[in-house]
Amino acid sequence: MAPRKFLDFFFLCFSFLFLFKFSVVVFADNNNNNVSFNFPSFTLRNVTLLGDSYLRNGVIGLTRELGVPSSSSGTVVYNNPVQFFDQETNITVSFSTRFSFSINNVNPSSYGDGLAFFMSPDNQILGSPGGYLGLVNSSQLTKNRFVAVEFDTRIDSHFDDPDENHVGLDIDSLNSIKTADPILQGIDLKSGNLITTWIDYKNDLRVLKVFMSYTTSKPEKPVLTVDVDLSEYLKEVMYVGFSASTEGSTELHLIEDWSFRSFGFLPVRSRLHPHNVSDSSVTTVPDLPIANSTNKHHHKVGLGFGIAGPAFFCVVLAVFGYISVKKWKGMRIGKGQKTELVAGPREFSYKDLHQATKGFHSSRILGRGAFGNVYKAFFVSSGSIAAVKRSKHSHEGKTEFLAELSIIACLRHKNLVQLLGWCSEKGELLLVYEFMPNGSLDKVLYQESNHGVLLVWSHRINIVVGLASALTYLHQECEQQVIHRDIKASNIMLDGNFNARLGDFGLARLMDHDKSPVSTLTAGTMGYLAPEYLQYGKATEKTDVFSYGVVVLEVACGRRPIERELNGQKMVNLVDWVWGLYAEGRIIEAADKKLNGEFEEEEMKKLLLLGLSCANPDSSERPSMRRVLQLLNGEAEPAFVPKMKPSLTFSTMSLNIEDIVSDED
Template structure:
């Protein structure tokens, strides 16, 4: 091919690929996944991929509420207005619904859905992860549900059925699984086929324990889905639980669509004429200009490749110039194996009104937190914008890689992230009441609304989160910065632990490695200050300080009233306990309106966790059991134990501690950390060292 024609062909092909969607995606699609690869799917909510099997809800032996979605990343064409054709499809997948307590802890079920949106995620419980509990008509979908709980609100026939849902969880038609001898709750693997034939306007659902397709469908319905199809739709699975140990697994999946006709403008355009209707006139050549034309043609043929080479050199120069930022993005994307949604920079910029100062809700050494209004979902969120420094990148990557793998009701949920245009952005759910620190100290006129029941619930919620991090994750997660300003409060005043910028992942059977001590003065365990080794016990110490702070309404290190001397909260409470007056430590702002039994239990838990001897501190699972009155309290000595360390510290105090000021903590969203030049003081045995 002539070089000039080659370049022209490439330009035309590129233009059509970008601006003609019909060339970007195939008309009829077929795929088969014996196991599910991560690169082909988007994971939302509590969903995860492990060894090629997708889990849609949390795998836990403790009853919990959960919702998750798995979406095939590439959109599928379901209709074409130019050819007036609609797709038929056939899909097959194997799934299992497993429960540790199948007789008493079941629900709610899973679904296969087709939706115009690629971020479909609903609420836990009877909403099957398909619709939001407060916006029942927002999400549009065609779904086949496999329901294991009878929900009268959605007119379910029983707790073991299949149903066809269109834009609502009130099924158009249902079928009883008992009629074919199937109990979805048994935990065994089932295989289902869902076939829709547009020509016959018919939908069939087959369900069996074996791998062979049954002769008769369990659910069959004459229906025309073309009015619900948009040109491009997304496929996926969703599931949910509510107070249940049920886990929903997708083991394999195949899909095939057919019936979309190919668009041929010569056939479909009635104004086109055939070649036979055109009179072809042979070209006329001027022999006098033949040599001139040959020279021009030769010149263009030579200059064409030269110009192309010049374009490639320029493109290479620009690519090399941008390589560093692209490499950073690729590294982060490859490391985060179970990340939530990746936002575009443009979307977050619009959501924060161009990162306008009026949207700032918190600042710190890491950067700034902005309130964002996400247009796609209509929800508000908190966007953490990291400063452009090497340390900020390290914290950003640590926080993303750690929290992206975590799912717990008492953790601030990470909604997404963005690494683009040199920006490092994390998107969290918005915490309307801000941090515990803010409620206790920065709004003195409103302190009364944090009643005793709220404070006790905060202590339980934070204990539940730490028990999950320390004992229930695949790897031990050490937070390293447990403090009141990193414990957020949601709309129901539930505690949500945030800010995982200092967190570390450690294998359960490995010893911690010494590092530079990081954290906040007043919350750091004495052995951590001395040895620089962060363990789950150092998190327990910080938890004990937070519990005492919430109960007493006093900072970990505070000034004496009307004096200049500082008071260590742990020492102060321990002295009251030794004198038999421990209830005197309860916050006076409560005006004696608190449960004395709970208050004593909470103060004793705080002291046992803040014990200077790390071996005497209880594990967080035991703490949670004590607070829920399921285990006996720990024995606490009346005098605070003394712990002796060598007189010389292994590193300077400037290297050891990154302290945090009390100002400029975020009001909403995730917690922040801000360094200051505040005085560093260590209290071990009641005296200042």
């Protein structure tokens, strides 16, 4: 053991010295503030998708192939903000970006509207479809701030477009400062070919240039040159990304690769003596006098060791580190819990979570579910609040823990609860989420009327739209489709602005797009389960749509999916009750009485019919979540809902009631 301990001690000491020696270089580089990234293909670890954008096979799609005359608008944003201005040195950065895109359409007569590369202080920028290119809100034209290069494929007189094939520089408006026709250099934006584009901005020269080519070779002549000073608009940090839109067309906008770099900030060492111009640009190393050949020999030997020594120890250190990390992983995660985790969520220590929840005290419980209890955690050191989900000590709990962790860690959407981290210590399985100030939807909907805040109509509409957006993302925009399987009011959280955040992925399952789902044991909550799911135990996106429809009816009616009649013993199903009123021409009477009529009657009717359409017993008649979102946004006509509720019959029963997991939260 002694030699082994000595060897470990030796490597530990050398590792410390080695890392200390090179930590200055890493620190200086990290504080340079120049940014560089390169994505030969895309993953959800690096970008956030908004609107209709999606990721498939490493390629970003900004708009979807929809039936004319539908509309589509999507945005993709690089996750990390980019610093464009340094207050300390009063320097605005220069930048260069390169990306490859294609614009195509199965119907050449319906082209429009185009895409744009943008820089904005807002990482949630998502404008209207059509000529607004997903950059500008049609009702608030001056709301969004941005610097963008547009690649426009339709003439829009509102923005003084010169033609239907032009490139332009836009600043806070789609009225371009200057435009150019790429056709003059043989580039047709609507050719469907892959177009490689370079955008260079030199702050010292105050000039922006756009180059385009069908090959990967950068041409000498730019398509567009604009003499412009962007220092007024590139303030502090900005987000970079792409947006695109269509209106009454099916134009597809794809981004296949992307690289970006900013440059021009002074090195950290330069900022220490900004008054010394010569020192800020060049660091000189004085020549050492060499007295004789012996010194020269020693110098060569020292140089040899200086190069070979660190290289040798780097290799040894890498091997030693690999073995140590592998051993550590085995101890930490355990034999049955090895899983690949993305770099986003971090691992919390059990000690920190135990302290933050006061030892998981009952007074800190926010909610209870099939997975376990959820606790409010207050971290004194940072002053932050989080929600900690603590699993039950069972094999099922561990399985759900790993399922939820592997799924939600890869998902990024503004209407999903954000996973902050996890912990697997002392036999505990813990997930840490961002804290939702307004709790769960069911708690707000069904609270006593004299307590809390009434969920007003505008909030209810916002919740329904947000949930539809989240499910559209899960079903159609992820690289792998996610079927949630447990959509219900208690799993929908509300942030400080009453925006819906879908959570609890313990029952979710991943599957490849366009493949039949695997039959699984029925799981979920009675009242939200689709008839075919109860019968066959097969979860599909249409079973999620059914559950969504029930939630929509809850939000509109203020009633639970299954309720006992007043002064009676009979249980009433919400879908049946609303459908009965609809058959009698009295559907508006289903509206939540607590609203006191403070809603638009046509909007209420539209929402109730949407709920019935989604909760249709016949799964083939239910709309997709994409269609639901279009309907809510006024971009599609409502589906026909029959006056009488369709009835279905099944030949055999495949599951007993014991197979159904019910959680009445």
